[in-house]
Amino acid sequence: MRWRPDVAKTPDGVLFQVLELSRMWEADDVREYVINQLDRRRVSIRPVQLISIAKEYKIRTLFTYAFARLVKSRLDDLTANEYKMMDGETWAAVLKAQSVIRTHRGIVGCEEPPMVHAPACVGPEDCSLDWKQLWWNQMGRFLFDGRNPQPYKDAVQRFEEVGAIGRVSQECWRSMMITVRAGLAFQKEDMFIERTAKREADQLLL
Numbered sequence: 001m002r003w004r005p006d007v008a009k010t011p012d013g014v015l016f017q018v019l020e021l022s023r024m025w026e027a028d029d030v031r032e033y034v035i036n037q038l039d040r041r042r043v044s045i046r047p048v049q050l051i052s053i054a055k056e057y058k059i060r061t062l063f064t065y066a067f068a069r070l071v072k073s074r075l076d077d078l079t080a081n082e083y084k085m086m087d088g089e090t091w092a093a094v095l096k097a098q099s100v101i102r103t104h105r106g107i108v109g110c111e112e113p114p115m116v117h118a119p120a121c122v123g124p125e126d127c128s129l130d131w132k133q134l135w136w137n138q139m140g141r142f143l144f145d146g147r148n149p150q151p152y153k154d155a156v157q158r159f160e161e162v163g164a165i166g167r168v169s170q171e172c173w174r175s176m177m178i179t180v181r182a183g184l185a186f187q188k189e190d191m192f193i194e195r196t197a198k199r200e201a202d203q204l205l206l
Contacts, residue, residue, distance in 0.1 A: 012045060019057055035059055042066070047073065048082040051090060058205045064197040071097045071193050072151075084116055093200045098206040101189055108185045114178075118171035129168035131176065138162050139180075154184040 004194035015034050022031040042050060042065055053059065069095055086094075112135030115128045142155035150158065159180065164173035 010037075012038075012049075012099070016053060019053070023057065031057075038062060046082065048078060048085050052085045055087075055090070055204060060201050060205055063201045063205060064194075067094070067197040067200055068193045070094055070119070071101070071196070088198070090204060093196070093204075097196045099192065100192065104189055104192070105143055109143045109170050112136070112139075113176060113185075115172060116175060118169065118175055120171045121169045123167055123169075126167040127169055127172055130168045131172070134162070134165050134168060152183055152189075156180055156183065158200065 015037055019031065019034045019038075021027070022034060038045070038050075038053070038059075038063065042062060047066040047070040050062050051070065054063035054066060067090075075094075075098075112132050115124075115131045117124045117127060121127050139155060139159045142150040142158050143152070160177060164170050
């Protein structure tokens with residue numbers, strides 16, 4: 001019988017130890033194997049731990065993934081030990097990125113997409129006014145909920161469930177929801193996070 005251990009059942013800590021052994025013995029093939037295994041299970045590993053490992057062993061792909069994931073996370077959910085696992089330079093980059101995103105979300109949440117009225121709209125001025133109020137009272141609330149702020153995708157889904165209210169015509173509502181679902185404003189947020197993660201990888205993994 002050949003010995004064929006089930007790598008999928010190997011604890012994360014063991015993989016970290018093997019990664020250290022690969023560095024000690026300069027075993028590049030072992031290093032790449034472990035990195036592939038960590039990449040497969042990266043969703044189940046806490047982002048702070050991934051960043052710590054990625055910085056220690058200079059693994060760019062894991063760092064950029066974990067950094068982007070941490071930027072999107074609520075820092076209040078981290079444990080006391082996790083706060084100690086990252087250095088000040090990395091924390092500064094995460095906090096700065098989150099500050100930029102909060103500002104961007106505030107702009108998007110307060111400034112509704114310009115209403116494009118359907119030909120059948122009988123009261124454009126009233127329709128635009130109620131659309132503005134609807135956006136702030138609903139979409140803004142979903143995005144800025146202090147206890148549970150919603151990601152844009154989830155906020156859009158909840159906003160769509162609300163439906164047209166007041167003097168917003170159904171035709172205008174359906175037309176505007178196409179724009180809202182496209183989420184062009186929030187695509188910039190994802191692009192910013194991706195660029196920031198790559199830039200920090202270049203600077204911190206030297």
